[in-house]
Amino acid sequence: MSYVEDATKLAGETSARGQLARSVRAFFAERLTRPFFMSPRDVGLFLRSARTDRAINRMRRQHGARAAFEAAYSATSDPWGSASLRYGYQRRKYDHIVALLPSRQFRKALDLGCGLGLLSQRLTARADETLGLDVADAAIKLARAYAKGVGRLTFAQGDVLDLPHELNGRFDLVVIADTLYYLSPLKNELLKMLACRVADLLAPGGICLIADHFFFSADIDSRTSRRIHDAFSWSPRFSVVSHHRKPFFLVTILEKRGLIDAIVNP
Numbered sequence: 001m002s003y004v005e006d007a008t009k010l011a012g013e014t015s016a017r018g019q020l021a022r023s024v025r026a027f028f029a030e031r032l033t034r035p036f037f038m039s040p041r042d043v044g045l046f047l048r049s050a051r052t053d054r055a056i057n058r059m060r061r062q063h064g065a066r067a068a069f070e071a072a073y074s075a076t077s078d079p080w081g082s083a084s085l086r087y088g089y090q091r092r093k094y095d096h097i098v099a100l101l102p103s104r105q106f107r108k109a110l111d112l113g114c115g116l117g118l119l120s121q122r123l124t125a126r127a128d129e130t131l132g133l134d135v136a137d138a139a140i141k142l143a144r145a146y147a148k149g150v151g152r153l154t155f156a157q158g159d160v161l162d163l164p165h166e167l168n169g170r171f172d173l174v175v176i177a178d179t180l181y182y183l184s185p186l187k188n189e190l191l192k193m194l195a196c197r198v199a200d201l202l203a204p205g206g207i208c209l210i211a212d213h214f215f216f217s218a219d220i221d222s223r224t225s226r227r228i229h230d231a232f233s234w235s236p237r238f239s240v241v242s243h244h245r246k247p248f249f250l251v252t253i254l255e256k257r258g259l260i261d262a263i264v265n266p
């Protein structure tokens with residue numbers, strides 16, 4: 001082998017080895033700098049949320065659901081760590097939800113069980129007008145305070161189980177995140193009725209997105225989430241657009257049926 005051939009081969013090997021080393025470095029740099037989906041703080045948030053939910057269940061048995069959620073927001077102004085910058089989980093959940101929506105611009109969005117309204121705020125980027133409803137007055141007061149200066153966004157007290165009929169057909173997007181599994185008792189008949197009620201709120205072709213906690217079917221709440229998503233998916237009022245499984249929640253996107261729905265439910 002001539003010196004030139006040798007030098008060329010060596011240069012080729014060096015650049016191949018260099019390329020490999022660069023790839024390995026890039027792989028580890030990306031792994032180390034990529035935010036973990038579940039930080040230790042977020043694990044703490046899950047444990048804290050579970051305590052909040054147990055307290056809500058106890059209070060609900062004695063004083064009813066509305067009082068239980070009012071009490072949760074009085075005990076701590078951020079019961080599920082939605083606004084706190086300490087926790088990343090809820091913010092990532094909101095970002096995923098908005099990113100999964102069909103790419104069109106919506107006219108009027110409804111965020112049912114809006115809590116502190118942080119997801120509602122994000123929906124303003126995708127809808128001309130957004131309304132957030134929550135059963136707890138305390139949540140609505142906080143949501144209004146957080147949304148100060150955000151335009152085209154309103155909040156009102158409202159119960160998923162008792163929505164005024166004046167809202168029917170007014171929305172082309174309804175989002176319900178981590179809310180339905182709080183309804184108790186959550187029988188399949190109630191779920192079927194809720195799917196119909198949500199369909200009533202939508203204009204034909206409108207989109208419903210439901211998102212609920214899901215941890216590998218390991219806990220009872222995950223199994224409840226599965227039942228909720230199945231009930232909405234099997235509702236004759238909707239056709240399924242897509243299902244998504246993220247750590248640690250399920251998202252189902254549905255479209256209100258048009259012509260058939262109009263004939264069956266004039």
Ligand SMILES: C[S@@+](CC[C@H](N)C(=O)[O-])C[C@H]1O[C@@H](n2cnc3c(N)ncnc32)[C@H](O)[C@@H]1O
Pocket residue numbers: 065069080082090112113114115116119133134135136139158159160161176177178179182183
């Ligand atoms: C875990 S928080 C979720 C809040 C928000 N959707 C989010 O993802 O950040 C559940 C919320 O559902 C509300 N909620 C519970 N039952 C409700 C009902 N029957 N009607 C309306 N809101 C309800 C609670 O007050 C609470 O704010």
